[in-house]
Amino acid sequence: xxxxxxxxxxxxxxxxxxxxxxxxxxxxxxxxxxxxxxxxxxxxxxxxxxxxxxxxxxxxxxxxxxxxxxxxxxxxxxxxxxxxxxxxxxxxxxxxxxxxxxxxxxxxxxxxxxxxxxxxxxxxxxxxxxxxxxxxxxxxxxx
Amino acid sequence: xxxxxxxxxxxxxxxxxxxxxxxxxxxxxxxxxxxxxxxxxxxxxxxxxxxxxxxxxxxxxxxxxxxxxxxxxxxxxxxxxxxxxxxxxxxxxxxxxxxxxxxxxxxxxxxxxxxxxxxxxxxxxxxxxxxxxxxxxxxxxxxxxxxxxxxxxxxxxxxxxxxxxxxxxxxxxxxxxxxxxxxxxxxxxxxxxxxxxxxxxxxxxxxxxxxxxxxxxxxxxxxxxxxxxxxxxxxxxxxxxxxxxxxxxxxxxxxxxxxxxxxxxxxxxxxxxxxxxxxxxxxxxxxxxxxxxxxxxxxxxxxxxxxxxxxxxxxxxxxxxxxxxxxxxxxxxxxxxxxxxxxxxxxxxxxxxxxxxxxxxxxxxxxxxxxxxxxxxxxxxxxxxxxxxxxxxxxxxxxxxxxxxxxxxxxxxx
Ligand SMILES: Cc1ncc(COP(=O)(O)O)c(C=O)c1O
Numbered sequence: 023x024x025x026x027x028x029x030x031x032x033x034x035x036x037x038x039x040x041x042x043x044x045x046x047x048x049x050x051x052x053x054x055x056x057x058x059x060x061x062x063x064x065x066x067x068x069x070x071x072x073x074x075x076x077x078x079x080x081x082x083x084x085x086x087x088x089x090x091x092x093x094x095x096x097x098x099x100x101x102x103x104x105x106x107x108x109x110x111x112x113x114x115x116x117x118x119x120x121x122x123x124x125x126x127x128x129x130x131x132x133x134x135x136x137x138x139x140x141x142x143x144x145x146x147x148x149x150x151x152x153x154x155x156x157x158x159x160x161x162x163x164x165x
Numbered sequence: 166x167x168x169x170x171x172x173x174x175x176x177x178x179x180x181x182x183x184x185x186x187x188x189x190x191x192x193x194x195x196x197x198x199x200x201x202x203x204x205x206x207x208x209x210x211x212x213x214x215x216x217x218x219x220x221x222x223x224x225x226x227x228x229x230x231x232x233x234x235x236x237x238x239x240x241x242x243x244x245x246x247x248x249x250x251x252x253x254x255x256x257x258x259x260x261x262x263x264x265x266x267x268x269x270x271x272x273x274x275x276x277x278x279x280x281x282x283x284x285x286x287x288x289x290x291x292x293x294x295x296x297x298x299x300x301x302x303x304x305x306x307x308x309x310x311x312x313x314x315x316x317x318x319x320x321x322x323x324x325x326x327x328x329x330x331x332x333x334x335x336x337x338x339x340x341x342x343x344x345x346x347x348x349x350x351x352x353x354x355x356x357x358x359x360x361x362x363x364x365x366x367x368x369x370x371x372x373x374x375x376x377x378x379x380x381x382x383x384x385x386x387x388x389x390x391x392x393x394x395x396x397x398x399x400x401x402x403x404x405x406x407x408x409x410x411x412x413x414x415x416x417x418x419x420x421x422x423x424x425x426x427x428x429x430x431x432x433x434x435x436x437x438x439x440x441x442x443x444x445x446x447x448x449x450x451x452x453x454x455x456x457x458x459x460x461x462x463x464x465x466x467x468x469x470x471x472x473x474x475x476x477x478x479x480x481x482x483x484x485x486x487x488x489x490x491x492x493x494x495x496x497x498x499x500x501x502x503x504x505x506x507x508x509x510x511x512x513x514x515x516x517x518x519x520x521x522x523x524x525x526x527x528x529x530x531x532x533x534x535x536x537x538x539x540x541x542x543x544x545x546x547x548x549x550x551x552x553x554x555x556x557x558x559x560x561x562x563x564x565x566x567x568x569x570x571x572x573x574x575x576x577x578x579x
Contacts, residue, residue: 045192045525050576078517099515100577
């Protein structure tokens, strides 16, 4: 059995809880996670895949294979790249329907709201919205 | 630097003590507030004046026949006189209260522009402008069939004076530019440009948003036709600004908005307008903020603009020297004359990441394009990190900022 979306969220919440709500350690860890994000093909970093609503540039691409959605992402800033990598880690390889239904409670739980500030959580919000839109598009196609 | 570099005589710790907001921790670190060009902090006396007004004097002005109305009106009009003296306007009637620099510029573009701009006319701005001094002119130019022209700048971020001979012509009707740049700090040769514009009969609007708390402003000596600035960038309340205009020009300029206060007599057939400044102040103004703004002006006056400028120049010179020693740092804006704005980028690190890290270390800076996208395009960059200093900042804070910056940069060198 592969992990559910909530299993992975809980794992992430656990990891961040060890950072003691320290802003510097949190950012450092977010950046580390970003470095582990698999490289995105240059060709996918196009206008269509740009997520609107972030101060920095974020590209997100989604494809489906065997009924599951696979995400690729990148950003021109290290912190945003880390943030989007968390989303990819949580949502990658799930069905469009699961992604559509996902309740992404980890954001509040790991204090990203508090830490990242409004503008940034808007950026995170915009990324989540974009992934859901992909999910919606693919689940409609599947029917 | 423009201002005297004599040693300041200010007691900075005593000044800091007057700013409640400075005494807090952010992310577990003492707050270092270096986002002063966006808005600076308010001394206790400004905050107290707001509270006092609401607790004791609240009344609508210019109309009531009672004691509170009289007190509020007097305090409100007192600020107008303070502002008049602050920028050495000829008379208080030349001072119009607005929501801010943006509204002041919009007022001129829309009211003066609609009447005096015609097809084929030109409006001249500069590459250094804030969007607030670009977009209103674009809008009115489009409406009136006029053309928008732009003064170029050199690599240091200074207007190229030699280009003005070709740009300022008989077609030029308005020249609008800032006294000091919010993104780079450049202080512009205001008097020189005004004289050049007047020589062809053009009017001049100076955006003084970044000058009002740093430089001595004398609108008569400058011979500016309009001068705009915001209270919140000079230790005053948010949402309040000033438009200065010469009496004869204001009298020929049609009203901006209609409503109460701005009329003499109203019938359904015809309305006659009030005299300046009321002609331009439709509706109940921001009475509380105007009254509290007086305290901000007194705060500056009591410290002395020359002292403030001398001290801020020391901070800027110190910070510029320190930051220039950090490898990979590129200063954006190296004009000979600057207000206390330090804009920079660091090779290989996005300004957003730098801003977040600095914030984590308690240092508040601004990152991004600073509402000057065309200027960023000029430098082929997306944005900068901007640290800007006010009179309550200290050399120790700059040291802490430099350390924070160095340690941030080291995180990216792994
Ligand atoms: C040079 C300049 N012009 C105009 C503005 C706009 O001022 P306000 O937002 O107070 O209307 C600013 C503020 O950022 C500024 O720095």
